[in-house]
Amino acid sequence: MNRMLIMAVALAGALALPAGVSAHEGHVHKVLGTIASVQATQLDVKTTDGKIVTIVFDAKTPVTRGKAKLDAAALKTGDRISVDYTEGKDKINTAKTIKLGESPAARK
Amino acid sequence: MRFLKWAGLVSAFLVVAVLTAVGYVRSTGLRARATPGALETRVARTMRSLAISSRDRARANPVTASEEALQSGLEHYADHCAVCHGNDGRGLTDFGRGLFPPPPDLRAPPTQELTDGELFYVIENGIRFTGMPAFSTGTPDGEAESWKLVHFIRRLPQVGEADLERMKALNPRSPAEIRLELEEERFLRGEGPP
Numbered sequence: 001m002n003r004m005l006i007m008a009v010a011l012a013g014a015l016a017l018p019a020g021v022s023a024h025e026g027h028v029h030k031v032l033g034t035i036a037s038v039q040a041t042q043l044d045v046k047t048t049d050g051k052i053v054t055i056v057f058d059a060k061t062p063v064t065r066g067k068a069k070l071d072a073a074a075l076k077t078g079d080r081i082s083v084d085y086t087e088g089k090d091k092i093n094t095a096k097t098i099k100l101g102e103s104p105a106a107r108k
Numbered sequence: 109m110r111f112l113k114w115a116g117l118v119s120a121f122l123v124v125a126v127l128t129a130v131g132y133v134r135s136t137g138l139r140a141r142a143t144p145g146a147l148e149t150r151v152a153r154t155m156r157s158l159a160i161s162s163r164d165r166a167r168a169n170p171v172t173a174s175e176e177a178l179q180s181g182l183e184h185y186a187d188h189c190a191v192c193h194g195n196d197g198r199g200l201t202d203f204g205r206g207l208f209p210p211p212p213d214l215r216a217p218p219t220q221e222l223t224d225g226e227l228f229y230v231i232e233n234g235i236r237f238t239g240m241p242a243f244s245t246g247t248p249d250g251e252a253e254s255w256k257l258v259h260f261i262r263r264l265p266q267v268g269e270a271d272l273e274r275m276k277a278l279n280p281r282s283p284a285e286i287r288l289e290l291e292e293e294r295f296l297r298g299e300g301p302p
Binding site: 027028030032033034048082099100101102 | 202288291292295296297298300301302
């Protein structure tokens with residue numbers, strides 16, 4: 001009985017380990033925060049818990065505010081932002097979509 | 109003597125078959141994150157073609173390609189198929205990338221050149237040794253849904269932004285994803301600390 005249990009646990013471990021190792025690759029992450037700095041193809045997001053996440057983007061990356069489509073020039077320091085991104089093997093975070101928060105005027 | 113000759117040939121064949129199988133298993137590690145070679149793809153497509161009878165292949169779609177049928181197909185696709193095939197049919201999803209073989213690009217000729225009957229057969233019966241499940245319910249309503257899906261698959265090469273947005277809203281989401289989405293909406297509205 002014990003031997004069967006050990007074999008079952010070993011088999012489950014052998015099956016689970018490779019899945020766990022590769023589970024994060026290509027997975028889409030989301031970060032909420034404010035734009036700490038922005039350059040032509042890179043932005044730093046200060047997250048709600050104070051960390052800085054650097055994310056690269058290009059001209060094809062969709063930038064939206066609500067339903068309106070914008071271009072990267074709309075990204076301004078201090079804006080609230082939500083970014084969906086993937087982390088590459090080279091540890092570079094690449095934006096898939098960038099959503100900007102409502103402008104202060106629209107909130108009033 | 110003749111028996112021994114045949115037994116030897118069969119044994120040799122079995123040894124070669126077993127060694128080939130062991131070689132395949134050892135060299136590939138049976139990993140799903142790989143791309144099938146051109147020969148493997150051709151063999152698999154030929155086998156799929158052989159598996160579908162000429163009667164099934166020749167079946168015509170009994171559902172009229174109305175806008176209502178297309179929209180119903182879109183909703184069904186977004187809920188059942190997009191998790192692997194992607195809303196745009198390219199198969200570039202987390203699940204799709206991890207399958208062996210990967211889901212085909214449904215907009216491309218190898219799929220679009222299949223007959224309606226072949227597409228229906230694959231939806232209803234699935235394909236063994238792949239990630240494609242059988243969706244047959246054995247009911248006329250279930251069959252009608254599959255035929256509507258066939259209409260929508262034909263539409264995929266021309267699918268537009270509005271359809272993609274609609275499908276996104278219909279894609280299955282986990283409770284954690286729904287929570288995250290609500291949290292994002294509140295944050296972007298300016299609620300809570302930045």
